[in-house]
Amino acid sequence: MQEHDLSFVRVEMALAQSAPPSERGLGAWIRKNLIASTGDTILTIIGIVLVAMILPQVINWAFISAQWTGTDRTVCATVAQGGIQPDGWSGACWAFVNAKFGQFMFGRYPIDERWRPILVAILFVALLVPLLIPKVPRKGLNAILLFGALPVVAFILLVGGIFGLPLVETSLWGGLLVTLSLSFVGIAVSLPVGIVLALGRRSKMPIVKMLCIIFIETVRGIPLITVLFFASVMLPLFLPAGVSFDKFLRALIGVSLFAAAYMAEVIRGGLQAIPRGQYEGADSLGLGYWQKMGLIVMPQALKLVIPGIVNTFIGMFKDTSLVIVISMFDLLGVVKQNFSDANWATAQTARSGLVFAAFVFWLFCFGMSRYSMFTERRLDTGHKR
Amino acid sequence: MASQEILREEPSRGSFINDPKIRGIFFQAVVVIVLVALVWWIAQNVIANLTRLRIASGFGFLNSRAGFDISESAIAYSSDSTYGRAILVGFLNTVIVAVAGIITATLIGFIIGIGRLSHNWLIRKICTVYVEVFRNIPPLLVIFFWYSGVLAVLPPPRESINLPFNSFLNQRGFYFPRAVWGDGSWLILVALLLGIAMAWFVARKARQRQMATGQQFPVFWTSTALIIGLPVLAYALSGFPLSFDYPKQSTFNLTGGFQVRPEFLSLYLALSCYTAAFIAEIVRAGIRGVNKGQTEAAAALGLRAGPILRLVVIPQAMRIVIPPLTSQYLNLTKNSSLAIAIGYPDLTAIAGTVLNQTGQAVEGVVIMMAVYLALSLLTSAIMNVVNAKMALVER
DSSP: OGGGGOSOOOOSOOOOOOOOGGGSHHHHHHHHHTOSSHHHHHHHHHHHHHHHHHHHHHHIIIIISOBOOOSSGGGGSBGGGTSSBOTTOOOOBHHHHHHTHHHHHHBTOOGGGTHHHHHHHHHHHHHHHHHHSTTSSOHHHHHHIIIIIHHHHHHHHHHOOSTTOOOOOGGGBOHHHHHHHHHHHHHHHHHHHHHHHHHHHTOSOHHHHHHHHHHHHHHHHSOHHHHHHIIIIIHHHHSOTTOOOOHHHHHHHHHHHHHHHHHHHHHHHHHHHSOHHHHHHHHHTTOOHHHIIIIIIHHHHHHHTHHHHHHHHHHHHHHGGGGGGGTOOBHHHHHHHGGGOTTTOOTTHHHHHHHHHHHHHHHHHHHHHHHHHHHHHHHOOSOOO | OHHHHHHHSOOOOOOGGGOHHHHHHHHHHHHHHHHHHHHHHHHHHHHHHHHHHTOOOSGGGGGSBOOOOOSOOSSOOOTTSBHHHHHHHHHHHHHHHHHHHHHHHHHHHHHHHHHTTOSOHHHHHHHHHHHHHHHTSOHHHHHHIIIIIIITTSOOGGGOEEETTTEEEETTEEEEOEEEEOTTTHHHHHHHHHHHHHHHHHHHHHHHHHHHHOOOOOHHHHHHHHHHHHHHHHHHHTTOOEEEEOOEEOSSSEESSEEEOHHHHHHHHHHHHHHHHHHHHHHHHHHHTSOHHHHHHHHHTTOOHHHIIIIIIHHHHHHHHHHHHHHHHHHHHHHGGGGGGTTOOOHHHHHHHHHHHHOOHHHHHHHHHHHHHHHHHHHHHHHHHHHHHHSOOOO
C-alpha cells in the first residue's frame, strides 16, 4: 500500500531548457575549438599569424593589385621594367591569361576551325552530365553514346579530312583540348584493360598469370616519363621501316598502358575483398567464367574500389601534363611555352599563367574526387566490413 | 534404385571442348604463339631499322667519351668522361633528390596529417586546405611554380637576400657556408659513431632493466649527451680542425660557400610539398584506424597524452601507415624523373641525352627501366623489413 501514499506524481514532461550560456554561442565555440588549453592557444596564435601573413598577400596579388585587361607586357611591369606600374608593385597578370586564353584552350588549332572542339565539348558535357546524375533514366544508352558514339564523332570532328572538314594535324592540337582528350581516351581504355589484367593476374592459367604480373609490375616500377620515352623512341623502331605513328597516338598508348597497370592493381584489391562464397555460389548456379565475373563478382568488386578507381583517374589526369617531355603541348605545356613570348615577358607572367593552369587542373581533380565521395555514399549498401 | 545406378556411372564429361583444363591449355598455347610471333616480328623490325640507321647494338657505347657537361655532379665528372660515368652521375643525382625529398615529405606529411586531426579548428582547416590544394594539381606544375614562379624572380646575385648563418638566396640558388674539414677531423666522425653505438647500447640495457625491475632510466637525455657530447669533445681534443668557407659577394656573383642550384631546389621543394599531401592523408587514416578504446584503455592505466600517443597509438597506426607510405616513397622516386622538364640532371635527363647523342634507344630505355625497377625493389625491400618489425605479433 506504500505507493498510494505518494503525495506527488509528475505526469507531464519538464520543459527542455536551453543549454547554459557558457555552452552555446560563439564564445563557447571559440573556447572549445580554439583555446581549449594552453597548447591549443599557442597553436591558434601560430595559425592566426600564418594566415595573417599569407592570406592578405595572396588576396592582394590575385585580386586587388591584379591587372585584368591589357594588350601587352606594359600593364604588368613596373616603371623600372619598362611598364606602367609603380615600383614595388606585385600583382597577378590576368591580362596575359586573358590574351592567351584561346591558345590555352586549343593550342595552335586553327582559329576558323575552333567551333569543332567547342562542339565536341558541348556534346561531351551533354552526354556526361545525365550519366553522372543518378536520377536520369536510360543509363545504358547514355553510356553507349558516350563511350561508343562520341569517340567516333569526336575523332571525325577534331581530325577532319572527311565530310568537307579540313584536316587538322594533331601536331596543331594543344592546351586543354589535349589534356582532356588524352585523359578521356586514357580513362576509357585503361578501365577495361585494367579489368582484363586484374582477372589475368588472378587466373589459374600459369602463363597468362605470369605475363600479367610481369606487365603490371614492370610498368608500375618505372616512371611515366620512361614509358613515354619508350612510346616515342622505341615504338618507331618496333615497326617496319616507313610505317610511322602519330605522336599523339603514341602518347595515348603510353598513358593508357601506364594507367591500365595501376587500374589492374586497384581492381585486384576489389576482387580479393569479395568473399569466396560469392565465387562458389556463382559456380553452384552453373554460371560460366565470364558470367560469374560479369554478373556476380565484378559489380561487387568495382563498387568496393570506386575511390581507388577515381584516384587512378585523377592521377592520370594529372599525369597527362608529362607529355611535355615528348614535346607535346597540353594545358601546362602551352602555358609554359607562352612564358617566352617577348610581348608578355614580365616577372609576374610565369606565376599568373601557372596559377591559372593550377586552378583549371584543381577544378577537374577536386570535382572528380567529390563526385567519387558522393557515389561511394550512394552505393554504400552495407558491404563494408 | 535408379538414382544409385546413375551415381555409380562415370560422370559424363560432355565434349572435350567444354573441359576447362583443355580450354586453359589451348588458350595459353594461343597466347604464347601470338606473343612469340609478335616478339619475333618486333625483333626483325628492330634489327632491320638499326641496320638501316647504322647503329651498332650492345652496351659498348658506355665506354666512349660523353662530350657533354653536367651542371651538378656528386662525383668527379667532365665532358671527357665516359657515357657510363655520365649515367652514374645521373643515377646519384636521382638518389640524392629522392632521399632528400623522402625525408622532408615524411616530416611535413606527419605534421600536416596530425594537424588534420587536431582539436584546434584553425589548425585543422589550414592543414585541410594544404592537402586539398596539393593533392589536386600535377606535380610538374608545382615544380614549374617553384622554378619559374618563385626562384626565377628572386633578385640577381648583387642584391641577394641575406639569411641567417651567412646564407644567401638569389636567382642562382641558395648559398650557405661550406664546412672545411682540417687534419684530425676523422676523430670527430669516429666519436660520432662511437656515440651512436653507446646510445644504442644504453637504450638496450635500460630496456632490459626496466623489463626486469621496472626502474626507468633517462635514455633520451643520455643518448643526446652521448651523440652530441662525444663529437664536441673530439672536436676540442683534435684542436678545432673545422673551419667554414663563407660565400662572399663579389661584383657579379657570389664566390665560395656551397651552392644549391635552383633546379635541385625547386625539384626538391616541389616533390616534398606534393608527396607530403598524400603522406598526410595516409597518416590521418592510420591514426583514425586505431580503435578509440585503445586510447581510453591507456588513459585508464594512467598514461598521459604524450605517452599514450607514443606508446599506444603511433605503434598501432604505423602498421596501417607503412604499406601505403612505401608506395608514396616509390612515387616520389619515380616523380623525380620530372627533373628533365627543368634541366636537373637526373637519370632520365642524362639517359635521354645519351640516347639522343648515340641513337642507342633500346639500350638507353633498358638502362632507365632497369635502374628504376632496381630502386623500386630496393625501397620496397627496406620498407618490408620495417613493416615486418612493426607487424602485429599474434600468438
